Amino acid sequence: MIEDSLEAELAAIETAGLTRRRRVLMAPCGRLAAVDGKTLLNFASNDYLGLAGNPEIARALAEGAGQWGAGSGASHLVSGHLAPHDALEKELAAFTGFPRALTLSTGYLANLAVTPTLAGRGDAVFADKLNHASLIDAMQLARANGAEVRRYPHNDVAALEKMLAASSAARKVIVTDAVFSMDGDLAPLPLIAALAERHDAWLVIDDAHGFGVLGPHGEGSLAHFNLPPAKRILLMGTLGKAAGVGGAFVAGSETAIEYLLQKGRSYIFTTAQPPAVACALAKSLQLIADGDALRANLMARIGQLRDGLADLPIKLLASATAIQPLIVGENDAALALAQALWERDLWLPAIRPPTVAKGTARLRISVSAAHTEADIAHLIDALKELT
Ligand SMILES: Cc1ncc(COP(=O)(O)O)c(C=O)c1O
Numbered sequence: 153m154i155e156d157s158l159e160a161e162l163a164a165i166e167t168a169g170l171t172r173r174r175r176v177l178m179a180p181c182g183r184l185a186a187v188d189g190k191t192l193l194n195f196a197s198n199d200y201l202g203l204a205g206n207p208e209i210a211r212a213l214a215e216g217a218g219q220w221g222a223g224s225g226a227s228h229l230v231s232g233h234l235a236p237h238d239a240l241e242k243e244l245a246a247f248t249g250f251p252r253a254l255t256l257s258t259g260y261l262a263n264l265a266v267t268p269t270l271a272g273r274g275d276a277v278f279a280d281k282l283n284h285a286s287l288i289d290a291m292q293l294a295r296a297n298g299a300e301v302r303r304y305p306h307n308d309v310a311a312l313e314k315m316l317a318a319s320s321a322a323r324k325v326i327v328t329d330a331v332f333s334m335d336g337d338l339a340p341l342p343l344i345a346a347l348a349e350r351h352d353a354w355l356v357i358d359d360a361h362g363f364g365v366l367g368p369h370g371e372g373s374l375a376h377f378n379l380p381p382a383k384r385i386l387l388m389g390t391l392g393k394a395a396g397v398g399g400a401f402v403a404g405s406e407t408a409i410e411y412l413l414q415k416g417r418s419y420i421f422t423t424a425q426p427p428a429v430a431c432a433l434a435k436s437l438q439l440i441a442d443g444d445a446l447r448a449n450l451m452a453r454i455g456q457l458r459d460g461l462a463d464l465p466i467k468l469l470a471s472a473t474a475i476q477p478l479i480v481g482e483n484d485a486a487l488a489l490a491q492a493l494w495e496r497d498l499w500l501p502a503i504r505p506p507t508v509a510k511g512t513a514r515l516r517i518s519v520s521a522a523h524t525e526a527d528i529a530h531l532i533d534a535l536k537e538l539t
Contacts, residue, residue, distance in 0.1 A: 216431025
């Protein structure tokens with residue numbers, strides 16, 4: 153039968169305890185999640201500033217649809233680049249401090265538009281081992297285009313330097329997450345940027361989890377480190393996490409962005425996002441820029457959580473960001489703890505291999521500015537009781 157081999161693989165996934173199931177939410181994303189007739193405290197989203205359910209953004213989306221219609225009708229380079237897209241790109245460039253920005257439909261597509269476009273035959277990619285799956289896929293595409301691909305141990309700047317020094321590639325491209333999505337730690341961007349300078353390499357930074365959250369006004373990880381936008385840096389930010397809507401952007405020099413626009417296949421060969429989404433994002437960008445109080449609350453909740461869990465028998469990884477991973481170890485134990493918390497109306501996803509290394513299954517606690525002090529206290533109490 154045609155499906156036999158698929159069923160065998162699905163059975164193997166089930167036996168390994170790795171089957172993933174979707175939960176259907178019956179209310180907007182926010183502090184609380186309505187699932188299976190229950191109302192849970194939501195520590196599972198990437199809605200770090202609590203903007204996904206923000207009524208002002210929803211209104212901007214509705215008004216945008218009223219003015220600009222439902223869809224863009226084509227890809228950006230054909231006839232799908234509408235005034236709200238263009239305005240948003242200019243606002244994103246100004247906000248991040250780069251000369252120019254390009255918007256794309258998702259962060260996944262944005263990553264596919266950058267690395268394999270910059271690196272082909274005769275070039276080399278240097279990638280952190282813990283990079284996000286979309287960066288890994290981008291790296292594989294670069295390899296398929298003929299680029300050499302080297303992966304360096306997580307945040308190991310000395311190993312990266314050795315690789316760069318030994319390379320005679322025409323174009324060298326360093327690729328790293330700014331905030332690692334399953335560990336919450338930061339890449340040492342000042343050191344990596346200095347290496348890029350010394351070895352004349354491009355530096356591609358995925359700031360999916362830093363944009364909106366880090367930096368004096370949410371500009372992201374570069375601003376957090378006080379790193380000026382340089383010509384050799386391409387900054388990718390996603391707009392469906394802290395920004396609360398969807399989509400992504402790449403910011404860089406005039407020339408680098410023009411190059412991606414001309415050559416980035418996942419930019420060129422896909423329909424532009426609905427213009428109303430760009431209208432919603434313009435409002436979101438305003439709320440991020442004015443969001444110092446949201447970020448202050450987020451940082452206070454992160455501090456409260458870390459203080460409260462300091463003596464837990466299981467390990468909370470060292471992370472100063474909204475991603476707070478609690479390492480459980482075995483898959484079954486992580487699932488059992490997530491289930492016990494679920495029964496106490498607390499939603500924390502269990503993250504298992506292959507997303508993380510074998511033996512490091514974890515609960516990924518995602519803290520949001522929408523959480524209250526009482527919410528965090530409730531989570532701390534439950535974890536103390538269950539571990
Ligand atoms: C580090 C990182 N990069 C890229 C992405 C992809 O972004 P998007 O969800 O917009 O496709 C994600 C998460 O989804 C991520 O965590």
